[in-house]
Amino acid sequence: MTVTVGQGRNVAAVANHVGVFLSATAALSAASAEPERDNQLIDADHISRNLARKFNGFSETLYAPAYVETPELRAAFMQNRLIKATLEQASKADVAIIGLGDMNENSFMVQLGWFTPQEIATARQEQGWWAIWRGTAFSIFRANPSIR
Numbered sequence: 001m002t003v004t005v006g007q008g009r010n011v012a013a014v015a016n017h018v019g020v021f022l023s024a025t026a027a028l029s030a031a032s033a034e035p036e037r038d039n040q041l042i043d044a045d046h047i048s049r050n051l052a053r054k055f056n057g058f059s060e061t062l063y064a065p066a067y068v069e070t071p072e073l074r075a076a077f078m079q080n081r082l083i084k085a086t087l088e089q090a091s092k093a094d095v096a097i098i099g100l101g102d103m104n105e106n107s108f109m110v111q112l113g114w115f116t117p118q119e120i121a122t123a124r125q126e127q128g129w130w131a132i133w134r135g136t137a138f139s140i141f142r143a144n145p146s147i148r
Contacts, residue, residue, distance in 0.1 A: 004090040005051060007044040007066070008099035008108075015050040047097075062086045067114045 005011065045061050052059040064083045068074050077083055101109060103124050105117035115123075 001095070002089065002093045003051065004093035004096040004098075005044050005048040006096070006098035007042055007047065008101065009042050010099045011044075011097055012042040012047050012050075014097055015047045015054075060086050060089055062090070067112070 005015075045059070048059040048061070051057070062083065063086070064077045064080070068077065078087075101107060103120060105120050107120065109115050110117055110120060
């Protein structure tokens with residue numbers, strides 16, 4: 001079984017809550033790479049390693065940032081064989097454990113500089129809730145990739 005793991009407080013809580021240890025081996029893949037936040041272990045790599053220990057599996061690390069400034073930089077990262085292989089494995093996962101994030105002006109996404117408070121407010125008020133999947137932001141109501 002292959003599991004793709006996202007990042008965040010709620011996803012980390014799932015990994016910390018698991019109490020039954022299965023004998024099956026699982027391959028876990030970090031779906032995004034993130035910095036630690038206030039010494040909280042909520043990045044996908046840590047969560048993936050935590051779950052791998054609990055399920056007698058192994059963890060694949062995604063050696064890339066979750067957000068880059070330009071499409072050209074994203075394309076350059078996608079040419080890296082390690083990044084490409086990890087994302088390919090993650091895309092074939094049997095299960096994905098992801099968090100939706102906070103859609104407020106003080107969210108972690110704003111603190112990291114991915115979005116401005118105004119962009120979050122605009123997305124919430126005018127365009128509905130958003131999701132980030134495999135490096136692309138989608139409007140859930142419209143199911144179209146966003147410009148960003």
